[in-house]
Amino acid sequence: MKALVTGGAGFIGSHLVDHLVEAGFDVVVVDDLSMGAISNIKHWEDVTIYVADVCNDEFMQQLLADERPDYIYFLAAIASVADSIERPAETHAVNHTAVFNLLEYIRQIQLPIKQFLFTSSAAVYGNLPELPKREDSRVAPVSPYAIDKYATERFVLAYGELYDLPTVCVRFFNVYGPRQNPSSPYSGVLSILTDCLKYQRPFTLFGDGSQTRDFVYIQDVIQALWLITEKRVQHEVINIANGSETSLNGIIKMYQEIAGQSLEIKQAEQRGGEVAHSVASIGKLARLDYSTEWPLRKGLTKYWEGERADA
Numbered sequence: 104m105k106a107l108v109t110g111g112a113g114f115i116g117s118h119l120v121d122h123l124v125e126a127g128f129d130v131v132v133v134d135d136l137s138m139g140a141i142s143n144i145k146h147w148e149d150v151t152i153y154v155a156d157v158c159n160d161e162f163m164q165q166l167l168a169d170e171r172p173d174y175i176y177f178l179a180a181i182a183s184v185a186d187s188i189e190r191p192a193e194t195h196a197v198n199h200t201a202v203f204n205l206l207e208y209i210r211q212i213q214l215p216i217k218q219f220l221f222t223s224s225a226a227v228y229g230n231l232p233e234l235p236k237r238e239d240s241r242v243a244p245v246s247p248y249a250i251d252k253y254a255t256e257r258f259v260l261a262y263g264e265l266y267d268l269p270t271v272c273v274r275f276f277n278v279y280g281p282r283q284n285p286s287s288p289y290s291g292v293l294s295i296l297t298d299c300l301k302y303q304r305p306f307t308l309f310g311d312g313s314q315t316r317d318f319v320y321i322q323d324v325i326q327a328l329w330l331i332t333e334k335r336v337q338h339e340v341i342n343i344a345n346g347s348e349t350s351l352n353g354i355i356k357m358y359q360e361i362a363g364q365s366l367e368i369k370q371a372e373q374r375g376g377e378v379a380h381s382v383a384s385i386g387k388l389a390r391l392d393y394s395t396e397w398p399l400r401k402g403l404t405k406y407w408e409g410e411r412a413d414a
């Protein structure tokens with residue numbers, strides 16, 4: 104079996120690549136290394152890596168024709184809401200057009216794939232009050248990032264239904280764990296908190312800390328992606344999350360306890376457009392036999408131990 108992972112040198116992609124290699128897949132990665140790094144991939148010597156832009160249609164088409172992957176996992180993206188607001192056209196090219204063009208090419212050449220998995224985001228739900236977010240809850244994407252994710256999902260599903268392609272979409276909630284790049288000011292809050300604890304830097308808290316998120320550890324994300332692959336799920340949107348809600352204040356407290364250190368906290372104004380509360384319903388995932396193996400305290404402890412060992 105051969106798998107193509109776009110964005111495979113990034114945070115989630117590199118963990119997926121590790122898992123696929125360990126499961127015996129031939130793995131091909133396309134990543135322009137704008138955020139990722141080849142060193143993120145544990146078994147990089149066993150992986151075919153193309154440092155290339157997914158927006159390069161000619162390259163991507165040649166790649167599909169040459170490599171003919173059975174599974175395609177599309178993770179390459181400008182993965183930041185704030186970046187998408189600053190650079191909407193560039194974001195749109197990567198987060199939407201590149202995915203659409205690849206699907207269209209698959210349709211044209213009738214590539215016999217077993218699964219095309221697109222990675223969307225909880226951002227599509229926006230700031231509506233209904234909780235927990237079910238896959239059929241109302242959506243209210245507001246940023247270019249969220250709009251692109253939602254529009255792309257619709258195309259991915261429509262291509263699945265209209266042209267009988269085995270497509271599936273996942274909506275990640277707040278994923279955390281090793282290799283999340285903390286250098287961007289818009290990275291996941293846990294990678295920033297980790298850096299602040301590690302290097303004793305002050306942490307900037309936007310708002311009063313009562314905002315809640317559904318944090319999911321990377322190994323549970325991989326468990327979910329693998330179940331979706333093994334069970335050949337298609338024509339669905341599936342939340343990938345922990346299914347529990349934690350406030351920012353709660354997580355700061357827990358992380359300080361785990362690290363045995365206290366953080367200097369700088370208070371700042373709440374950022375405009377920030378979602379107040381977020382938690383997923385994970386019923387669909389549970390029906391695939393998913394169960395959380397990494398509750399927050401366990402995941403954070405593992406993450407912190409790994410980070411400390413690297414320091």
Ligand SMILES: NC(=O)c1ccc[n+]([C@@H]2O[C@H](COP(=O)([O-])OP(=O)(O)OC[C@H]3O[C@@H](n4cnc5c(N)ncnc54)[C@H](O)[C@@H]3O)[C@@H](O)[C@H]2O)c1
Nearest residue numbers: 110113114115134135137138139156157179180224275278
């Ligand atoms: N991390 C999260 O909590 C989260 C939440 C919701 C959705 N997602 C989605 O999951 C996917 C993976 O996210 P991540 O957290 O691993 O982000 P990441 O930034 O670590 O990974 C994205 C990868 O894509 C690569 N990339 C970016 N533009 C590219 C281009 N034009 N051509 C080729 N490669 C390109 C980057 O170099 C990087 O390695 C993204 O689609 C993201 O939108 C992530």
